[in-house]
Amino acid sequence: xxxxxxxxxxxxxxxxxxxxxTDVILKSELAxxxxxxxCMVIRPYGFSIWEKVQEIFNGLMKxxxxxxxxxxxxxxxxxxxxxxxxxxxxxxxxxxxxxxxREKLKDPLVVRPTSETIIYAMYAKWIHSWRDLxxxxxxxxxxxxxxxxxxxxxxxxxxxxxxxxxxxxxxxEAMEMVLTALDWYRQVYEDxxxxxxxxxxxxxxxxxxxxxxxxxxxxxxxxxKALQAATSHxxxxxxxxxxxxxxxxxxxxxxxxxxxxxxxxxxxxxxxxMAHGDDNGLILPPKIAPIQVVIMPxxxxxxxxxxSYCGQLKEVLTNGGIRVHIDNREEPSVGRRFNExxxxxxxxxxxxxxxxxxxxxxxxxxxxxxxxxxLTRDQMLIETEKLLVTIQGQLFxxxxxxxxxxxxDVDSYEGFKKIMxxxxxxxxxxxxxxxxxxxAIKKETKASTRCLLLETKNEQGACIHCGKAATHRWxxxxxY
Amino acid sequence: xxxxxxxxxxxxxxxxxxxxxTDVILKSELAxxxxxxxCMVIRPYGFSIWEKVQEIFNGLMKxxxxxxxxxxxxxxxxxxxxxxxxxxxxxxxxxxxxxxxREKLKDPLVVRPTSETIIYAMYAKWIHSWRDLxxxxxxxxxxxxxxxxxxxxxxxxxxxxxxxxxxxxxxxEAMEMVLTALDWYRQVYEDxxxxxxxxxxxxxxxxxxxxxxxxxxxxxxxxxKALQAATSHxxxxxxxxxxxxxxxxxxxxxxxxxxxxxxxxxxxxxxxxMAHGDDNGLILPPKIAPIQVVIMPxxxxxxxxxxSYCGQLKEVLTNGGIRVHIDNREEPSVGRRFNExxxxxxxxxxxxxxxxxxxxxxxxxxxxxxxxxxLTRDQMLIETEKLLVTIQGQLFxxxxxxxxxxxxDVDSYEGFKKIMxxxxxxxxxxxxxxxxxxxAIKKETKASTRCLLLETKNEQGACIHCGKAATHRWxxxxxY
Numbered sequence: 001x002x003x004x005x006x007x008x009x010x011x012x013x014x015x016x017x018x019x020x021x022t023d024v025i026l027k028s029e030l031a032x033x034x035x036x037x038x039c040m041v042i043r044p045y046g047f048s049i050w051e052k053v054q055e056i057f058n059g060l061m062k063x064x065x066x067x068x069x070x071x072x073x074x075x076x077x078x079x080x081x082x083x084x085x086x087x088x089x090x091x092x093x094x095x096x097x098x099x100x101x102r103e104k105l106k107d108p109l110v111v112r113p114t115s116e117t118i119i120y121a122m123y124a125k126w127i128h129s130w131r132d133l134x135x136x137x138x139x140x141x142x143x144x145x146x147x148x149x150x151x152x153x154x155x156x157x158x159x160x161x162x163x164x165x166x167x168x169x170x171x172x173e174a175m176e177m178v179l180t181a182l183d184w185y186r187q188v189y190e191d192x193x194x195x196x197x198x199x200x201x202x203x204x205x206x207x208x209x210x211x212x213x214x215x216x217x218x219x220x221x222x223x224x225k226a227l228q229a230a231t232s233h234x235x236x237x238x239x240x241x242x243x244x245x246x247x248x249x250x251x252x253x254x255x256x257x258x259x260x261x262x263x264x265x266x267x268x269x270x271x272x273x274m275a276h277g278d279d280n281g282l283i284l285p286p287k288i289a290p291i292q293v294v295i296m297p298x299x300x301x302x303x304x305x306x307x308s309y310c311g312q313l314k315e316v317l318t319n320g321g322i323r324v325h326i327d328n329r330e331e332p333s334v335g336r337r338f339n340e341x342x343x344x345x346x347x348x349x350x351x352x353x354x355x356x357x358x359x360x361x362x363x364x365x366x367x368x369x370x371x372x373x374x375l376t377r378d379q380m381l382i383e384t385e386k387l388l389v390t391i392q393g394q395l396f397x398x399x400x401x402x403x404x405x406x407x408x409d410v411d412s413y414e415g416f417k418k419i420m421x422x423x424x425x426x427x428x429x430x431x432x433x434x435x436x437x438x439x440a441i442k443k444e445t446k447a448s449t450r451c452l453l454l455e456t457k458n459e460q461g462a463c464i465h466c467g468k469a470a471t472h473r474w475x476x477x478x479x480y
Numbered sequence: 481x482x483x484x485x486x487x488x489x490x491x492x493x494x495x496x497x498x499x500x501x502t503d504v505i506l507k508s509e510l511a512x513x514x515x516x517x518x519c520m521v522i523r524p525y526g527f528s529i530w531e532k533v534q535e536i537f538n539g540l541m542k543x544x545x546x547x548x549x550x551x552x553x554x555x556x557x558x559x560x561x562x563x564x565x566x567x568x569x570x571x572x573x574x575x576x577x578x579x580x581x582r583e584k585l586k587d588p589l590v591v592r593p594t595s596e597t598i599i600y601a602m603y604a605k606w607i608h609s610w611r612d613l614x615x616x617x618x619x620x621x622x623x624x625x626x627x628x629x630x631x632x633x634x635x636x637x638x639x640x641x642x643x644x645x646x647x648x649x650x651x652x653e654a655m656e657m658v659l660t661a662l663d664w665y666r667q668v669y670e671d672x673x674x675x676x677x678x679x680x681x682x683x684x685x686x687x688x689x690x691x692x693x694x695x696x697x698x699x700x701x702x703x704x705k706a707l708q709a710a711t712s713h714x715x716x717x718x719x720x721x722x723x724x725x726x727x728x729x730x731x732x733x734x735x736x737x738x739x740x741x742x743x744x745x746x747x748x749x750x751x752x753x754m755a756h757g758d759d760n761g762l763i764l765p766p767k768i769a770p771i772q773v774v775i776m777p778x779x780x781x782x783x784x785x786x787x788s789y790c791g792q793l794k795e796v797l798t799n800g801g802i803r804v805h806i807d808n809r810e811e812p813s814v815g816r817r818f819n820e821x822x823x824x825x826x827x828x829x830x831x832x833x834x835x836x837x838x839x840x841x842x843x844x845x846x847x848x849x850x851x852x853x854x855l856t857r858d859q860m861l862i863e864t865e866k867l868l869v870t871i872q873g874q875l876f877x878x879x880x881x882x883x884x885x886x887x888x889d890v891d892s893y894e895g896f897k898k899i900m901x902x903x904x905x906x907x908x909x910x911x912x913x914x915x916x917x918x919x920a921i922k923k924e925t926k927a928s929t930r931c932l933l934l935e936t937k938n939e940q941g942a943c944i945h946c947g948k949a950a951t952h953r954w955x956x957x958x959x960y
Contacts, residue, residue: 034552035559035601036589044547044617051548067524068531072514073553073591073622073638074575079515092582095554097591099576100637101626109516111553111577111591121515131811137524142553142622146581157580158553331611 038147038157048290060184066136074109089209093145111144120243135167153270161265167257174258181262185230194285194395200451212236224424226477232262282345286388298353420445430470432463518627518637528770540664546616554589569689573625591624600723618644633750641745647737654738661742665710674765674875680931692716704904706957712742762825766868778833789837900925910950912943
C-alpha cells in the first residue's frame with residue numbers, strides 16, 4: 001500500500017536552507033517533481049499564487065494600455081537566426097521538434113525560449129505608421145530553456161512567465177517603458193511579496209542576448225545569495241533592423257521602431273518562498289497568500305454550534321474581502337492539522353472551540369510570530385484587517401533590515417573574498433568594467449556583477465581586482 | 481513602402497461563408513497567420529474574448545471546487561504509451577522533441593496533445609485514500625496536434641484550451657461530473673455566445689481515444705455543418721488501471737479511481753465568429769464582446785465640448801459596468817471608422833456630434849439590425865443595458881430558429897442524401913450502431929454521426945443505410 005506523504009518531519013531552515021526549501025515546497029503542496037527531467041508540476045496551492053501575480057500584473061499593465069495576446073509556441077530555426085547575438089545566446093538551451101505528424105521536418109521548430117523573433121515577424125506586418133505606435137503587447141505563456149536538474153521554481157526546463165513586447169517611435173519613449181516595467185516588477189516584489197529589491201543595469205556580459213541594455217530587479221536570499229527576479233530590456237533597434245519593422249514617422253520619413261521586452265517568471269515565486277519562512281514552514285505575506293485566514297473548529301461536545309459559529313465568522317470575513325478557509329476535517333488530529341497550515345504558511349489561524357463559541361470570540365494565532373490574541377466577534381473583522389496589514393509590513397521590514405545589514409562597500413579584494421567566503425551578501429565595489437576582470441572575480445569568488453544601481457554616482461578610484469581606473473561602484477553577489 | 485491592410489473591401493458572407501470567415505477574422509484583427517505552418521497568432525482583440533471565456537469558465541468551475549494547476553508541456557513517449565487506445569488515437573498528430581540542450585534525447589518528448597497521461601502519473605502519487613477524493617483539477621494551457629493547413633481558430637496545430645481532470649470514488653459520481661462539465665459548456669455557448677447547442681453521447685468510432693464514453697456539445701453553422709464545440713469524457717477506470725491510481729475506499733479496501741476529463745478550446749471561438757455576423761462583419765453577442773459600446777465623437781466645430789461630453793457618457797456607462805471605448809482618432813474618416821467597428825462587431829455605436837452635445841442626447845446604432853434610436857442622457861444607462869440584453873436575446877432566438885428549421889427526422893436514405901447535398905443541417909435517423917455502416921454513410925454523404933441526444937427515446941425500426949434493426953435515432957451532420 002502507498003504511504004501518504006509524511007508531513008511532520010519538515011527539514012529545518014536553520015540547519016540547511018536548500019534542503020528545507022525543497023522539502024517545504026513539496027510538503028506544502030506548492031509543487032512536485034514531474035516524470036520529465038528538468039520539469040515540475042505546479043499544484044493548485046502554488047498555482048493560485050501565480051494566478052494572483054497575474055491578476056496584480058495585469059492590473060499594472062492596464063494602467064499603460066498594454067494588451068494581452070498569444071503567439072505560437074514554435075519558432076522556425078531560420079527565424080530565430082535573424083538576430084545573431086540572440087540565437088548565439090539561446091542555442092545551448094534549445095529544445096527542438098524534428099518530427100511532426102509522423103514526418104521529419106525540413107525546417108526544425110524550436111520550442112520558444114522567449115518570443116522576440118516570432119512576435120517581431122508579426123510587428124513587421126502590423127506596423128506601418130507612427131499612428132500604429134506605441135504597440136504594447138504582452139503574453140502569458142510557457143517557455144523552454146533546457147536544464148538537466150530541477151531546482152523547484154528556481155531552475156526548470158519549462159517555466160511560466162509573461163513577456164511584454166513594445167515598439168515605439170523614439171528611444172526616449174522606449175526607455176520610459178523599460179523603466180516603467182522595472183518599477184512594476186519592484187511593486188510586485190516589494191508591495192506584494194514583501195521583499196525589498198535592488199534594481200539597476202546589468203553589465204555587458206550579463207545582459208539579455210540581443211539587447212542594447214538589460215535592467216533587473218534582484219532580491220537577497222537568506223544565505224546571502226542574490227536572485228534575479230525580473231528583467232527589462234532596452235532592445236534599441238537591434239531587432240527592428242533585421243526584422244525590418246519600419247514605419248512612417250511624423251515627418252513622413254521611414255524609420256525603424258525602438259523596442260523593449262520585459263519578463264517575470266514563476267522563478268520569482270522561488271524567491272518569495274525561500275526568503276520568508278522558518279523551521280515550521282512557509283510564511284506567506286498576506287497580500288499574496290491564497291488563504292489569509294484558516295478557521296479551525298475544535299470540537300469537544302457541541303459540534304453543531306461550533307461549526308455554525310465558524311460559518312458565521314467565515315461569512316463576515318469573506319464579505320470583508322478576506323480569503324478564508326474552514327478546516328473541518330475529522331482527520332488527522334488537530335495538532336497535525338495545525339502543523340499542516342503552518343507548513344503552508346497561512347498568515348492567521350483562528351481557533352474556535354466551545355469557549356469561543358459561547359463567548360462570541362475567537363483565538364487568533366499569527367504564523368510569523370506565533371503570538372496569540374483573543375478577539376471579540378464585533379471587533380474581529382477590523383482587527384483581522386489590521387493584523388494582516390501589520391504582518392505584511394513587518395515581513396517587509398525584517399527583509400529590509402536583512403538587506404541593509406548584508407550590503408557592504410568594500411575597497412580591498414581581500415575583504416571582498418573574505419565576505420564571499422562567509423556571510424556573502426551584496427558588495428559594492430569599484431570595477432573597471434572589463435569583462436576579463438569580471439570573469440576572474442567570478443571564478444575566484446563565485447560572485448558576479450549583479451547590477452549598477454540606477455542612483456549610483458560617478459566615483460574616481462581603482463578596480464577592486466586589477467587596480468585599473470574605475471568610475472562606478474557595481475553591486476556584486478553570488479547568485480542563484 | 482508597406483501598404484496598410486485594406487479594410488473596406490470585406491468579402492461577403494452572403495456569397496461565400498468560408499472566404500468571408502477568414503477575411504473577417506483577419507480584418508477585425510481577431511487573429512493572423514503566423515510564420516509557422518499550421519499556427520496562428522491570437523491578436524489582442526481576439527485574446528480578450530478568450531480571457532472572457534476563461535473568466536466565465538473559472539467561475540463555473542469554482543461552484544464545484546475545481547482548482548487550477550499546471551502540468552508540464554512535455555510527455556515522455558513511454559508514458560503516453562501506457563494506455564494503448566490513447567496513444568494509437570494520438571500518434572498521427574504528435575510533434576516530437578528529439579534534441580534538447582544540443583544533445584539527442586534517448587527518450588523523445590512528445591509536445592502534449594492532451595495531458596491525461598502526465599497528470600495521471602501524478603494522481604497515482606497524490607491519491608491514497610477516499611479522503612483525497614474527489615480530486616478536481618483543471619489547467620489552462622496550449623496543446624499541439626499536427627495540422628498542415630491552418631483554418632483560423634477552427635483548425636490549428638497549436639491551440640489553447642482548458643482540460644479538467646477529475647478522480648472519484650464511484651462511477652456514479654464521475655458520471656455526474658461528466659454531465660456537469662457538459663452543462664457548463666452548454667452555458668458558455670448558449671448564455672454567452674448566444675448559440676444554441678445539441679448535446680449527447682458520441683458513437684464508439686467518434687469518441688476520445690481512451691475514453692469509455694464521450695459526450696459533446698455541438699453547434700450548427702450557417703452552411704448547415706456542425707461544429708463540435710466541447711467534449712466531456714467518462715474515462716471509467718481505463719486510465720486508473722494502467723496508471724495504478726488506487727485508493728483505500730470507505731470500507732478499507734483498495735480500489736481504482738473513476739475518472740473524467742473535459743475540455744473547451746479556442747476552436748469554440750470559431751463557431752462564435754462564424755455563426756453570427758453578416759456582410760458588414762462580425763456581430764458579437766454583448767455578453768462576450770470586449771467592447772460593448774463604441775463612442776464616436778463627430779466634430780464640426782466645438783471639438784472640446786464634444787470630447788468632454790463623450791467622456792461624461794463613458795464614465796456613466798463604465799460605472800454601470802458596461803465596456804466602452806471612445807474612438808477619437810483623427811484618421812481615417814468617420815465613415816471608414818464606422819466600417820471598422822462594424823467589422824469588429826461591436827454591439828452598439830454611439831454617435832455624438834454638436835447636436836447631441838447641445839441636446840444632452842446620444843444617437844445609438846445597433847450593429848445587429850442597423851436600427852437607430854436617440855436616447856437622452858438621463859435614460860441612457862438604463863436604455864443601453866436594455867438594448868444589450870435585447871440584442872443578446874434576439875441573436876440567440878435567431879440561431880435557435882435556424883437550428884430548428886435545419887433539424888429534420890428522415891426515414892429514407894434517398895431523403896438523407898438529398899438534404900446533405902443541398903441545405904445540410906442535422907438529420908435524425910435510425911442507425912444500427914455498426915461502425916461499418918457509419919463509415920459507409922460518411923463516405924457517401926460526408927455526414928458523420930454527431931451524437932445520440934441525451935433525451936432520445938428507444939424506437940423500433942430499420943437502419944437508414946443497411947435496413948438492419950435499429951433502436952435509436954442518431955443525429956447526423958457534415959462537420960467542421
